Amino acid sequence: MQETKSTCPYCGVGCGVVIESEGNAITGVRGDPDHPANFGRLCTKGATLHLSASPSVTRQMRLLQPLVRATRTQAPAPIAWDSALDLAAHRFAGTIAAHGPDAVGFYVSGQLLTEDYYVFNKLAKGLVGTNNIDTNSRLCMSSAAAGYKATLGADAPPACYGDLQHADCLFIIGSNTAWAHPVLFRRIEDARAARPDMKIIVVDPRRTDTAACADLFLQIRPGSDAVLMAGMLHLMQRQAWLDTDYIAAHTSGFAALQPQLAACTPERVARECGIALADLVQAARWFAGVADDATAPRGRTLSLYCQGLNQSSAGTANNAALVHLHLATGQIGKPGAGPLSLTGQANAMGGREVGGMSNLLSAHRDMANPQHRAEVAALWGLRDVPAKPGKTAVEMFEAAADGEIRALWIACTNPAQSLPHQSAVRRALERAEFVVLQEAFAHTATAAYADLLLPASTWGEKTGTVTNSERCISRVRSAVPAAGEARHDWQIALQFAQRLEQHLRPGMPTLFPYANHQASAEAATEAIWNEHRESTRGRDLDITGLSYARLDATGPQQWPLPEGATHGRKRLYGDGIFPTPDGRARFAVLAAQGLAESPSLRYPFLLTTGRLRDQWHGMSRTGTVARLSGHAGAPCVQMHAQDMARQGLQEGALACVTSARASIVLPVAACAEIAPGQAFIAMHWGSEWLGGQSAAGRALAGVNALTTQERCPISQQPALKHTAVKILKVDLP
Numbered sequence: 001m002q003e004t005k006s007t008c009p010y011c012g013v014g015c016g017v018v019i020e021s022e023g024n025a026i027t028g029v030r031g032d033p034d035h036p037a038n039f040g041r042l043c044t045k046g047a048t049l050h051l052s053a054s055p056s057v058t059r060q061m062r063l064l065q066p067l068v069r070a071t072r073t074q075a076p077a078p079i080a081w082d083s084a085l086d087l088a089a090h091r092f093a094g095t096i097a098a099h100g101p102d103a104v105g106f107y108v109s110g111q112l113l114t115e116d117y118y119v120f121n122k123l124a125k126g127l128v129g130t131n132n133i134d135t136n137s138r139l140c141m142s143s144a145a146a147g148y149k150a151t152l153g154a155d156a157p158p159a160c161y162g163d164l165q166h167a168d169c170l171f172i173i174g175s176n177t178a179w180a181h182p183v184l185f186r187r188i189e190d191a192r193a194a195r196p197d198m199k200i201i202v203v204d205p206r207r208t209d210t211a212a213c214a215d216l217f218l219q220i221r222p223g224s225d226a227v228l229m230a231g232m233l234h235l236m237q238r239q240a241w242l243d244t245d246y247i248a249a250h251t252s253g254f255a256a257l258q259p260q261l262a263a264c265t266p267e268r269v270a271r272e273c274g275i276a277l278a279d280l281v282q283a284a285r286w287f288a289g290v291a292d293d294a295t296a297p298r299g300r301t302l303s304l305y306c307q308g309l310n311q312s313s314a315g316t317a318n319n320a321a322l323v324h325l326h327l328a329t330g331q332i333g334k335p336g337a338g339p340l341s342l343t344g345q346a347n348a349m350g351g352r353e354v355g356g357m358s359n360l361l362s363a364h365r366d367m368a369n370p371q372h373r374a375e376v377a378a379l380w381g382l383r384d385v386p387a388k389p390g391k392t393a394v395e396m397f398e399a400a401a402d403g404e405i406r407a408l409w410i411a412c413t414n415p416a417q418s419l420p421h422q423s424a425v426r427r428a429l430e431r432a433e434f435v436v437l438q439e440a441f442a443h444t445a446t447a448a449y450a451d452l453l454l455p456a457s458t459w460g461e462k463t464g465t466v467t468n469s470e471r472c473i474s475r476v477r478s479a480v481p482a483a484g485e486a487r488h489d490w491q492i493a494l495q496f497a498q499r500l501e502q503h504l505r506p507g508m509p510t511l512f513p514y515a516n517h518q519a520s521a522e523a524a525t526e527a528i529w530n531e532h533r534e535s536t537r538g539r540d541l542d543i544t545g546l547s548y549a550r551l552d553a554t555g556p557q558q559w560p561l562p563e564g565a566t567h568g569r570k571r572l573y574g575d576g577i578f579p580t581p582d583g584r585a586r587f588a589v590l591a592a593q594g595l596a597e598s599p600s601l602r603y604p605f606l607l608t609t610g611r612l613r614d615q616w617h618g619m620s621r622t623g624t625v626a627r628l629s630g631h632a633g634a635p636c637v638q639m640h641a642q643d644m645a646r647q648g649l650q651e652g653a654l655a656c657v658t659s660a661r662a663s664i665v666l667p668v669a670a671c672a673e674i675a676p677g678q679a680f681i682a683m684h685w686g687s688e689w690l691g692g693q694s695a696a697g698r699a700l701a702g703v704n705a706l707t708t709q710e711r712c713p714i715s716q717q718p719a720l721k722h723t724a725v726k727i728l729k730v731d732l733p
């Protein structure tokens with residue numbers, strides 16, 4: 001048996017795994033005791049990874065050879081790799097020649113490794129000359145990134161997991177950590193056991209398993225997060241609980257925030273949030289860390305937060321409001337204190353580091369900044385890189401529906417299920433003249449719309465790096481060869497790019513001087529990563545002191561780790577200096593955004609979506625592991641028992657859930673976690689799991705048939721948490 005150290009591909013906790021393999025078969029997986037994220041622990045999803053790589057799953061579920069469709073109504077037929085890549089290059093080059101570089105788009109994924117992402121970003125912005133590259137991370141982390149930049153000046157989580165051991169108060173808002181980041185939740189339980197006086201505040205519209213561990217649970221109304229935090233800040237100011245020295249020395253903009261704060265009186269805020277005034281006061285006091293004994297040192301507060309703040313039309317404002325609380329109380333840059341956003345996907349951070357979004361360039365540079373564009377052009381040996389803003393995730397498919405984007409390349413994601421307003425996305429896929437899908441799994445909803453399907457390697461087969469929620473870079477290593485004819489994601493992008501160069505830059509030296517064959521994957525990914533590393537020199541995420549060899553020798557490391565540093569930095573801003581023009585963190589006055597959709601007479605319920613404990617995203621992988629269905633084997637719409645009675649619905653009865661966009665039918669389940677007037681549907685099931693495959697995989701199903709495309713105006717993250725619906729009993733004949 002062989003053992004290979006790698007990283008779990010699911011959530012942003014970024015647990016280390018030890019893969020057990022025999023020959024070309026993965027036979028087991030266990031937690032890596034040396035990995036600083038999990039110290040040997042795994043959750044149910046991580047512990048069953050090997051089952052998703054079994055020979056029978058590979059045979060039945062994987063895409064194992066390139067396929068092409070002569071027409072969209074025909075079944076795809078095998079095609080040789082060379083022919084497939086030639087065809088793709090020919091079609092993309094033709095579209096670019098006829099309609100310009102912005103007529104093509106690349107939609108990638110937080111599941112890609114940093115090296116994969118780097119090549120895709122260079123392909124789009126460097127070779128094609130378009131900023132039309134965005135990622136499914138837009139659906140989970142862009143509000144957190146925008147919130148950090150608006151306040152702290154850089155997209156850099158300032159705290160780390162180890163801060164759990166030092167915190168006196170944990171403020172968990174918009175995160176069901178117990179289910180979505182289970183191993184981190186085990187660390188919270190450990191910290192609580194070691195320090196029983198630690199206070200835990202949980203804020204969520206649903207009484208989740210995370211809320212069950214809270215000393216104080218604030219069941220706020222959906223969309224009232226920013227108001228709640230402004231009310232807490234108002235109280236802190238009124239009670240003289242602020243750290244006025246810190247505000248004066250290290251921040252700007254507090255005075256400009258005053259009119260907004262003045263309006264957020266505690267009485268009004270408690271009423272709007274639907275909570276008791278006494279609970280609001282308690283939350284503000286614990287967060288501020290003030291003790292009854294005025295001479296006692298201020299307690300330390302660590303915040304953990306996720307999609308509940310991010311997937312909102314007020315996503316950036318929510319994030320800024322949370323950072324304001326930390327700045328106003330000096331709760332940042334020291335052990336046990338700081339805002340720590342939890343990353344949804346395994347490598348959403350790495351994607352942002354290489355600039356793999358429509359508004360970014362390499363190493364956290366901004367596409368809108370001429371100096372940054374010039375730096376990246378120099379790094380890539382180009383005269384310039386494009387300045388025109390690219391399309392963000394939802395915009396890209398809107399542009400395809402309008403005929404503006406004509407050729408789409410989709411890698412490692414399933415937009416026909418995971419983007420909001422499925423029917424609009426599917427219309428866009430139908431209208432696009434040429435759709436390439438690069439995927440490991442064969443049966444996703446998006447596969448039904450692809451002209452060309454390219455088989456990609458996946459977990460256990462890939463090599464490279466990922467970055468988790470605490471800025472920690474870990475190695476991903478292959479234990480077995482890629483299945484069938486699958487190739488690595490970076491390699492597919494590279495081989496396509498090299499062909500496209502012959503059309504777009506004939507006779508010129510390649511922009512992609514990496515070995516491109518399977519046998520040299522480790523050397524090629526290292527060459528790509530080294531180029532990325534060089535792009536970070538002098539930037540906030542400088543990793544010029546890091547190498548594959550050092551990662552292999554020391555294990556995972558946090559950025560920044562510049563040349564000469566002995567180790568990565570656990571937490572940022574301990575010196576009170578921030579990466580803003582004046583070195584001060586900012587209180588950002590952002591316009592309050594209301595709910596994307598408010599309940600109305602026609603659509604009286606507010607629908608929220610989210611994760612279940614044992615499933616991951618669109619279930620391409622977790623859906624192949626039978627034991628993971630034991631926790632929840634089928635989708636349902638959860639409602640409060642009072643609402644069910646009012647609608648004449650019994651437990652298990654079929655209900656038709658209708659939004660302004662579509663209807664889906666699901667069994668209903670009573671749920672005491674949810675307040676009256678609200679409903680919840682898990683995000684995981686789509687048409688391929690609900691029988692849609694029999695109708696050519698095109699039947700609308702899953703919660704994103706219903707959800708709204710409205711988004712935060714700053715981060716462009718869709719408001720997936722807030723959809724107005726009606727729920728009616730289905731009368732069976």
Ligand code: SF4
Nearest residue numbers: 008010011015043046
């Ligand atoms: Fe994987 Fe996240 Fe579970 Fe860790 S907590 S094993 S990273 S899914």
